Amino acid sequence: xxxxxxxxxxxxxxxxxxxxxxxxxxxxxxxxxxxxxxxxxxxxxxxxxxxxxxxxxxxxxxxxxxxxxxxxxxxxxxxxxxxxxxxxxxxxxxxxxxxxxxxxxxxxxxxxxxxxxxxxxxxxxxxxxxxxxxxxxxxxxxxxxxxxxxxxxxxxxxxxxxxxxxxxxxxxxxxxxxxxxxxxxxxxxxxxxxxxxxxxxxxxxxxxxxxxxxxxxxxxxxxxxxxxxxxxxxxxxxxxxxxxxxxxxxxxxxxxxxxxxxxxxxxxxxxxxxxxxxxxxxxxxxxxxxxxxxxxxxxxxxxxxxxxxxxxxxxxxxxxxxxxxxxxxxxxxxxxxxxxxxxxxxxxxxxxxxxxxxxxxxxxxxxxxxxxxxxxxxxxxxxxxxxxxxxxxxxxxxxxxxxxxxxxxxxxxxxxxxxx
RNA sequence: GGAGAGGUGGCUGAGUGGUCGAAAGCGUCGGAUUGCUAAUCCGAUGUACGAGUCAAUUGUACCGAGAGUUCGAAUCUCUUCCUCUCCUCCA
Numbered sequence: 001x002x003x004x005x006x007x008x009x010x011x012x013x014x015x016x017x018x019x020x021x022x023x024x025x026x027x028x029x030x031x032x033x034x035x036x037x038x039x040x041x042x043x044x045x046x047x048x049x050x051x052x053x054x055x056x057x058x059x060x061x062x063x064x065x066x067x068x069x070x071x072x073x074x075x076x077x078x079x080x081x082x083x084x085x086x087x088x089x090x091x092x093x094x095x096x097x098x099x100x101x102x103x104x105x106x107x108x109x110x111x112x113x114x115x116x117x118x119x120x121x122x123x124x125x126x127x128x129x130x131x132x133x134x135x136x137x138x139x140x141x142x143x144x145x146x147x148x149x150x151x152x153x154x155x156x157x158x159x160x161x162x163x164x165x166x167x168x169x170x171x172x173x174x175x176x177x178x179x180x181x182x183x184x185x186x187x188x189x190x191x192x193x194x195x196x197x198x199x200x201x202x203x204x205x206x207x208x209x210x211x212x213x214x215x216x217x218x219x220x221x222x223x224x225x226x227x228x229x230x231x232x233x234x235x236x237x238x239x240x241x242x243x244x245x246x247x248x249x250x251x252x253x254x255x256x257x258x259x260x261x262x263x264x265x266x267x268x269x270x271x272x273x274x275x276x277x278x279x280x281x282x283x284x285x286x287x288x289x290x291x292x293x294x295x296x297x298x299x300x301x302x303x304x305x306x307x308x309x310x311x312x313x314x315x316x317x318x319x320x321x322x323x324x325x326x327x328x329x330x331x332x333x334x335x336x337x338x339x340x341x342x343x344x345x346x347x348x349x350x351x352x353x354x355x356x357x358x359x360x361x362x363x364x365x366x367x368x369x370x371x372x373x374x375x376x377x378x379x380x381x382x383x384x385x386x387x388x389x390x391x392x393x394x395x396x397x398x399x400x401x402x403x404x405x406x407x408x409x410x411x412x413x414x415x416x417x418x419x420x
Numbered sequence: 421g422g423a424g425a426g427g428u429g430g431c432u433g434a435g436u437g438g439u440c441g442a443a444a445g446c447g448u449c450g451g452a453u454u455g456c457u458a459a460u461c462c463g464a465u466g467u468a469c470g471a472g473u474c475a476a477u478u479g480u481a482c483c484g485a486g487a488g489u490u491c492g493a494a495u496c497u498c499u500u501c502c503u504c505u506c507c508u509c510c511a
Contacts, residue, residue, distance in 0.1 A: 041470055045480040052480090055492040059438040068491080075491045200501095223501090242430090242467090370449095372467080 001360040017106045020113045020322035037092035044085040051078045102212050105357040107322045108331040114321030127314035134399040138341035139390040140272035146420050163273045168419045175412035177255045177385050180282040188303045190253035195233035198224040203236045206362025208328040215263045226259035230283035231379040239362035250287040279386040286378040293376035297353040304349045304382045310408045314338040330355045341394040348387045351380030
């Protein structure tokens with residue numbers, strides 16, 4: 001959510017920012033609505049002040065058993081005006097909120113300007129592409145050949161975009177998640193949280209998924225939505241709270257399933273488990289003071305990268321351009337892991353600084369020298385477990401169809417060398 | 421799922437139509453004092469929005485949320501959400 005004062009004072013700049021994010025100019029419209037709203041408010045409040053005063057004197061007159069008919073007639077007149085003005089104020093306020101809640105965050109000055117993913121900018125990379133003396137297979141070929149990855153049965157149970165992992169692959173998924181959580185909690189300073197997977201509408205509004213992206217989400221019953229990422233419950237932990245400075249920074253992590261309708265992805269990545277309605281992810285969330293958020297984004301990125309380094313998986317980091325960046329973010333780094341079977345880099349983590357955008361929506365502040373200031377929120381995948389499993393399979397595959405177990409995961413497999 | 425109770429400021433908790441933005445206590449902050457990791461005393465202490473020479477100041481709203489009754493609502497009515505207790509069920 002945007003600061004209306006900022007838009008009021010910098011309408012042209014605001015429109016320019018919105019343009020880089022694919023939005024049409026709207027500042028003037030916002031300011032006009034805001035102006036009417038405030039003018040209405042002023043008149044309304046004056047009338048209410050008058051009413052309160054007269055009402056008070058009515059009380060006094062009555063307690064003295066005097067006649068108050070005259071005063072009561074005056075108030076009657078005010079009442080009618082008040083009702084009309086109240087309606088107008090509510091109308092304008094709703095209009096304003098409806099517009100503001102659907103506008104994306106303002107990009108950070110270091111975010112490259114561009115229209116789509118082709119204009120994302122290379123930031124850095126790590127490691128090298130592995131070489132194979134055979135033709136590397138795709139992850140689902142490896143999984144299906146080992147009889148441990150089953151899409152047909154999953155589809156029988158739940159439809160398309162689901163998978164069943166069996167035996168060693170199921171264990172690999174669990175091992176990866178454990179490894180990630182262990183590292184983030186013991187080395188990187190995050191506190192592990194176990195959180196609800198179903199949340200209320202207001203929670204999703206606070207983090208920015210609603211009202212605009214309802215189609216991307218699954219609902220559960222009348223009042224609940226399935227979380228598309230643990231970012232939702234973790235970021236909203238302190239909604240409607242005023243934190244003390246000494247509570248910050250808050251760094252939390254959670255291993256959860258994520259549920260996404262993938263409404264806009266029809267026909268995309270249909271084969272394999274790259275794009276599922278349900279997948280698991282270890283999420284990192286930081287709540288920090290505004291001055292800290294830029295450093296925190298770098299820190300978070302490094303924490304996520306550390307997992308891939310430990311797994312010895314080659315990747316590159318891209319800075320997303322304004323047109324490709326998500327709704328909430330002012331800056332985002334994507335980590336793309338190398339998948340030899342696909343012969344492509346694929347997103348495995350996305351680390352974003354949301355500035356005060358979410359904090360405004362969910363009203364999370366902290367006391368800074370007696371002033372209440374919105375905190376900054378950041379989130380990042382550390383990492384998407386399903387996609388990490390894909391990366392391990394494709395990068396560690398051997399010519400005989402077996403898969404080596406990365407060194408750091410061996411302890412989860414009784415020190416076995418290979419998966420199957 | 422059945423029955424009941426309740427939602428008030430950072431916390432505990434009083435308040436059943438006007439003098440209530442709200443007692444009291446605790447906590448926190450500032451000050452005074454006492455020769456000592458504390459006690460006592462005094463004072464301050466919500467949020468949002470509006471008006472303003474955006475400073476002093478000032479107005480409005482907020483007692484879970486929304487609607488209503490009334491000249492006037494924390495207090496009455498309705499709706500709704502949430503919490504708790506007991507029973508039932510259950511990992």
